[in-house]
Amino acid sequence: MPPTDTTPDAPSPKKEAAAAVLPRGGAPGIRFEKVVKRFGSNVVLRELDFSVAPGERVTLIGPSGSGKTTILRLLMTLEKLDDGLIWVGDDTLWHMEKGGKRVPANQRHLHEMRKRIGMVFQQFNLFPNMNVLRNLTEGPVRVLGLSRDEAVERARGLLDMVGLADKIDAHPSQLSGGQQQRVAIARALAMEPRVLLLDEVTSALDPELVVGVQDLLRDIARESDLTMLCVTHEMGFAKDISDRVLMFDQGQIVEEGPPDRIFGEPSEQRTRDFLQAVLAS
Amino acid sequence: MTVDWDWSYTGDILPDLLKGLRYTIIATLAGYAIAIVLGMVWTLLRRTPFAAVNQAVRWITEFIRSTPLLVQLFFLYNVLPSWGLSLSSLTTGIIGLGLHYSTYTAEVYRAGIADVPRGQWEAATALNLPRSRVWLDVILPQAVRRVIPTLGNYLIAMFKDSPLLLAINVAELLHEAFEVGSKSLMFLEPITLVGLLFVAVSVPSSILVRRLERRYATY
Ligand SMILES: Nc1ncnc2c1ncn2[C@@H]1O[C@H](COP(=O)(O)OP(=O)(O)OP(=O)(O)O)[C@@H](O)[C@H]1O
Ligand SMILES: [Mg+2]
Numbered sequence: 001m002p003p004t005d006t007t008p009d010a011p012s013p014k015k016e017a018a019a020a021v022l023p024r025g026g027a028p029g030i031r032f033e034k035v036v037k038r039f040g041s042n043v044v045l046r047e048l049d050f051s052v053a054p055g056e057r058v059t060l061i062g063p064s065g066s067g068k069t070t071i072l073r074l075l076m077t078l079e080k081l082d083d084g085l086i087w088v089g090d091d092t093l094w095h096m097e098k099g100g101k102r103v104p105a106n107q108r109h110l111h112e113m114r115k116r117i118g119m120v121f122q123q124f125n126l127f128p129n130m131n132v133l134r135n136l137t138e139g140p141v142r143v144l145g146l147s148r149d150e151a152v153e154r155a156r157g158l159l160d161m162v163g164l165a166d167k168i169d170a171h172p173s174q175l176s177g178g179q180q181q182r183v184a185i186a187r188a189l190a191m192e193p194r195v196l197l198l199d200e201v202t203s204a205l206d207p208e209l210v211v212g213v214q215d216l217l218r219d220i221a222r223e224s225d226l227t228m229l230c231v232t233h234e235m236g237f238a239k240d241i242s243d244r245v246l247m248f249d250q251g252q253i254v255e256e257g258p259p260d261r262i263f264g265e266p267s268e269q270r271t272r273d274f275l276q277a278v279l280a281s
Numbered sequence: 282m283t284v285d286w287d288w289s290y291t292g293d294i295l296p297d298l299l300k301g302l303r304y305t306i307i308a309t310l311a312g313y314a315i316a317i318v319l320g321m322v323w324t325l326l327r328r329t330p331f332a333a334v335n336q337a338v339r340w341i342t343e344f345i346r347s348t349p350l351l352v353q354l355f356f357l358y359n360v361l362p363s364w365g366l367s368l369s370s371l372t373t374g375i376i377g378l379g380l381h382y383s384t385y386t387a388e389v390y391r392a393g394i395a396d397v398p399r400g401q402w403e404a405a406t407a408l409n410l411p412r413s414r415v416w417l418d419v420i421l422p423q424a425v426r427r428v429i430p431t432l433g434n435y436l437i438a439m440f441k442d443s444p445l446l447l448a449i450n451v452a453e454l455l456h457e458a459f460e461v462g463s464k465s466l467m468f469l470e471p472i473t474l475v476g477l478l479f480v481a482v483s484v485p486s487s488i489l490v491r492r493l494e495r496r497y498a499t500y
Contacts, residue, residue, distance in 0.1 A: 078403050114409040125404035128500050129422040138418060139408040171500045191408060 022224040028089030036083035062248030118193030126172040158186035178209030301457030315379025320386025374446035393424035433490035
């Protein structure tokens with residue numbers, strides 16, 4: 001049974017904490033080059049091209065089914081690429097060099113590339129069989145080879161930052177949705193990714209828990225230099241954290257620009273329709 | 282018709298029957314240990330990327346599951362020695378029970394694994410965990426927890442199947458009851474006692490399993 005925690009989430013985390021635990025430097029850019037993704041006969045992305053600069057924060061918006069999640073899932077290697085190239089920094093995600101030729105990536109290449117990328121899911125997806133601490137140390141110990149003590153120290157720093165230091169021994173089922181999502185953000189950051197993917201991370205939350213998670217992400221955006229790709233329908237939040245907004249429809253970019261312009265004076269009818277629909281809901 | 286129950290005879294045969302019950306329980310527990318380990322082995326082998334292994338395991342387990350335990354016990358008891366493998370009847374019985382039930386526990390594990398939400402696999406990939414860790418730390422602990430009650434029910438079912446070992450001369454409970462009965466030609470008391478002893482073990486076990494079920498319903 002999920003706990004019915006209706007008390008407001010903890011206040012915005014300490015900024016010093018964020019500055020102390022967030023790594024800096026080396027955030028890669030991202031480039032989609034004629035990317036094709038199909039599900040059966042449904043062509044979701046048709047030769048999609050776009051790029052994200054190192055350290056840039058980009059928000060993807062667009063109607064349901066326009067391919068936003070698919071783009072993030074391709075980057076997290078949760079979906080296979082059908083055609084085209086995805087660059088993360090100077091390397092292709094789904095391909096590697098072999099004898100001067102570009103061949104499909106093997107598991108090892110994917111493993112190396114994934115080290116640069118972290119993702120936070122709509123449904124949190126914490127490991128329910130592990131307590132909060134173990135959720136945060138599992139990856140650093142098993143993947144990055146940190147000692148247990150180092151991993152615990154890193155976990156403590158991150159839990160401090162997300163304002164949940166007192167929940168270190170709790171199990172996910174004992175936490176509210178907002179708390180679970182903050183732990184999930186800490187878990188992703190514990191791997192020290194240089195790219196952070198956020199897929200509607202507050203849309204499964206009760207309304208009163210949304211603010212706590214958004215404040216945390218604002219702080220992370222401010223205090224880190226991560227490259228961030230964010231899917232959200234929360235326009236105020238998107239304005240705060242993003243440098244640029246991409247409006248998608250049917251796997252194509254309809255319009256792009258700084259958040260103030262896209263939300264304030266969109267030039268495309270489809271964008272206007274979409275924003276109106278979001279406001280109405 | 283009246284039935285005469287001989288209490289002093291009952292008292293005389295009880296120690297022999299309890300000795301039989303001991304073998305019944307030994308065979309059940311040892312067989313169960315094999316079933317829960319081997320079942321997991323079948324399940325994992327069915328998920329290897331090698332199609333040949335996959336298919337072989339699929340047909341072997343299908344075959345074992347769809348033939349009667351009694352036939353399998355006779356087979357093991359009579360055929361293994363001719364292959365130069367002489368085992369005691371108890372050991373043969375334990376292997377038979379374990380092998381037969383492993384094909385059921387394999388199905389149980391398979392269902393438990395399928396029940397783990399896709400998001401768990403995806404989170405594990407996003408964290409870049411190696412395959413072995415995904416299984417050992419994330420998927421199996423959740424899958425096994427989900428199926429503990431079902432596994433408990435199979436333990437009870439197996440206990441109730443254990444009298445079949447009579448057929449290969451294991452000195453289990455029913456075997457002992459026939460033994461004492463045929464000496465005195467009085468079967469009512471020993472066979473009734475067999476029933477009562479089975480109930481005496483099964484009912485508390487079922488209650489225990491139901492407790493487990495509640496205990497493991499949440500983390
Ligand atoms: N696993 C899948 N199998 C088949 N089709 C899929 C799968 N995942 C996505 N699709 C299809 O791909 C298209 C794009 O889906 P996607 O989830 O990327 O959209 P989205 O922009 O994230 O939408 P939403 O705002 O509803 O989350 C949709 O038509 C969807 O039905
Ligand atoms: Mg989506």
